[in-house]
Amino acid sequence: MQNSFTEENYLKIIHALSGRDGVEVTTNALAESTSTRAASVTDMLRKLAEKGLIHYKKYQGVTLTDSGEKVAIKVIRKHRLWEVFLVEKLGFGWDEVHDIAEELEHIPSEVLVEKLDAFLGHPKFDPHGDPIPDAKGNLTEPDYLILTDVHIGEKVLMMGVLDHAPSFLQHLDRSGITLGAVLEVQEINEYDKSASVRINGGPTLFISLEVSKNLLVQRR
Amino acid sequence: MQNSFTEENYLKIIHALSGRDGVEVTTNALAESTSTRAASVTDMLRKLAEKGLIHYKKYQGVTLTDSGEKVAIKVIRKHRLWEVFLVEKLGFGWDEVHDIAEELEHIPSEVLVEKLDAFLGHPKFDPHGDPIPDAKGNLTEPDYLILTDVHIGEKVLMMGVLDHAPSFLQHLDRSGITLGAVLEVQEINEYDKSASVRINGGPTLFISLEVSKNLLVQRR
DNA sequence: TAAAAAATTTAGACTAACCTAAAAATATAT
DNA sequence: ATATATTTTTAGGTTAGTCTAAATTTTTTA
Numbered sequence: 001m002q003n004s005f006t007e008e009n010y011l012k013i014i015h016a017l018s019g020r021d022g023v024e025v026t027t028n029a030l031a032e033s034t035s036t037r038a039a040s041v042t043d044m045l046r047k048l049a050e051k052g053l054i055h056y057k058k059y060q061g062v063t064l065t066d067s068g069e070k071v072a073i074k075v076i077r078k079h080r081l082w083e084v085f086l087v088e089k090l091g092f093g094w095d096e097v098h099d100i101a102e103e104l105e106h107i108p109s110e111v112l113v114e115k116l117d118a119f120l121g122h123p124k125f126d127p128h129g130d131p132i133p134d135a136k137g138n139l140t141e142p143d144y145l146i147l148t149d150v151h152i153g154e155k156v157l158m159m160g161v162l163d164h165a166p167s168f169l170q171h172l173d174r175s176g177i178t179l180g181a182v183l184e185v186q187e188i189n190e191y192d193k194s195a196s197v198r199i200n201g202g203p204t205l206f207i208s209l210e211v212s213k214n215l216l217v218q219r220r
Numbered sequence: 221m222q223n224s225f226t227e228e229n230y231l232k233i234i235h236a237l238s239g240r241d242g243v244e245v246t247t248n249a250l251a252e253s254t255s256t257r258a259a260s261v262t263d264m265l266r267k268l269a270e271k272g273l274i275h276y277k278k279y280q281g282v283t284l285t286d287s288g289e290k291v292a293i294k295v296i297r298k299h300r301l302w303e304v305f306l307v308e309k310l311g312f313g314w315d316e317v318h319d320i321a322e323e324l325e326h327i328p329s330e331v332l333v334e335k336l337d338a339f340l341g342h343p344k345f346d347p348h349g350d351p352i353p354d355a356k357g358n359l360t361e362p363d364y365l366i367l368t369d370v371h372i373g374e375k376v377l378m379m380g381v382l383d384h385a386p387s388f389l390q391h392l393d394r395s396g397i398t399l400g401a402v403l404e405v406q407e408i409n410e411y412d413k414s415a416s417v418r419i420n421g422g423p424t425l426f427i428s429l430e431v432s433k434n435l436l437v438q439r440r
Numbered sequence: 441t442a443a444a445a446a447a448t449t450t451a452g453a454c455t456a457a458c459c460t461a462a463a464a465a466t467a468t469a470t
Numbered sequence: 471a472t473a474t475a476t477t478t479t480t481a482g483g484t485t486a487g488t489c490t491a492a493a494t495t496t497t498t499t500a
Contacts, residue, residue, distance in 0.1 A: 004456080006456080027477070027478055027479085036458070036459090037460080038477075038478060041478090042480085044456095044457075047456090090339050099329075109323075112306075115311060119310050248448080256487085259448085259489070260487070260489070262449055263486090278495085279447080279448060
């Protein structure tokens with residue numbers, strides 16, 4: 001049986017909200033994320049539970065079943081592959097691709113996804129540094145640090161972002177912070193936790209805590 | 221205002237069925253093409269007429285308004301560009317792309333279409349030889365001949381197909397008849413109008429009337 | 441040209457996905 | 471631990487796009 005556009009979105013969002021530890025997702029959180037009302041979420045949860053895609057006990061929140069997880073990961077795979085296509089092949093900025101990929105991710109053809117994957121050279125990460133699940137549905141989250149966890153004097157590699165908002169990504173563009181950039185934390189302001197960070201051995205930038213909290217990095 | 225997936229499909233089909241002379245399309249023809257019942261078509265026609273996308277008088281069939289034509293041509297442009305992408309970039313066969321393009325054609329981003337067009341090198345024809353409307357919405361149907369109109373002894377270029385069914389396209393593949401092939405009509409059987417056709421100066425093939433009627437060709 | 445046939449529309453109903461308002465269950469705080 | 475607040479579900483309703491059956495209009499045919 002085929003899942004609808006809307007069902008796929010719910011599964012994808014439940015996956016995102018339940019995190020790697022598979023914690024229960026609340027009705028209100030889903031209402032927020034889907035921009036619908038809690039009552040509508042309840043309706044959909046009943047339906048997804050009937051289809052065996054989620055574990056759902058009234059008032060107790062939901063988690064994905066194995067079969068729901070499979071569907072969610074397929075959607076995520078498609079989303080991230082299309083984002084690579086849009087950035088690498090069509091020349092979109094990383095701040096422009098989310099909404100379009102949100103549509104493309106629901107195009108239902110297995111062979112399309114696999115041919116796209118091959119065309120793109122089997123990329124492992126999307127333009128925001130998020131890992132792309134493989135064709136078998138394996139998704140391994142690399143354990144990056146958040147820039148706030150980096151000590152003064154350390155040099156780290158910029159590997160991804162937590163916030164995907166265009167405004168945030170554009171801010172990074174203006175700062176010259178791209179994936180793969182080398183960030184050297186030079187100073188951390190005790191008062192507001194803002195940091196001085198040297199980018200690629202070049203200019204030094206002041207980075208607010210708000211920004212630091214959304215940068216995923218890796219020790220070299 | 222945004223047109224729905226379904227509305228776009230109706231407009232595209234009305235465009236196709238009303239031909240280049242803009243003849244009225246009947247309710248039953250639309251029911252057939254959309255795989256719905258006539259009553260459902262009537263409902264949709266009322267809606268499209270209210271939106272100013274079609275000219276509709278009860279019992280009199282429909283034609284597209286200028287604004288409906290614009291929408292239809294945009295959808296056709298997207299459909300054909302995506303088909304080029306699927307064949308040229310992803311390596312699909314021309315018999316495999318129709319259904320996938322049917323989904324992709326409804327992805328709603330102007331800039332996506334224009335970037336895709338540029339990426340593909342502004343192609344003028346899709347993998348079946350159908351002309352691709354330009355960004356301004358100009359669609360010029362080249363006036364090809366049908367192979368049945370070609371006289372014995374003439375050499376023509378294979379330029380397109382009328383039937384897009386996978387089974388027909390696969391039959392052409394097996395016969396070595398591809399876009400751009402040179403077809404030389406050697407004989408026409410009086411009885412059943414089947415023809416002997418030499419392909420690219422090589423092997424000679426027997427082609428049934430059913431096939432001839434669906435081959436678009438051009439004198440050299 | 442009137443009767444029969446075919447095409448089209450109307451009437452009334454269904455499903456998916458949403459809504460609001462009210463009821464019920466759970467969580468929080470005094 | 472009970473009252474209050476919050477969260478979630480239920481009840482009943484809406485819209486888009488579909489359906490069947492019946493009514494109406496147009497076309498065909500005798």
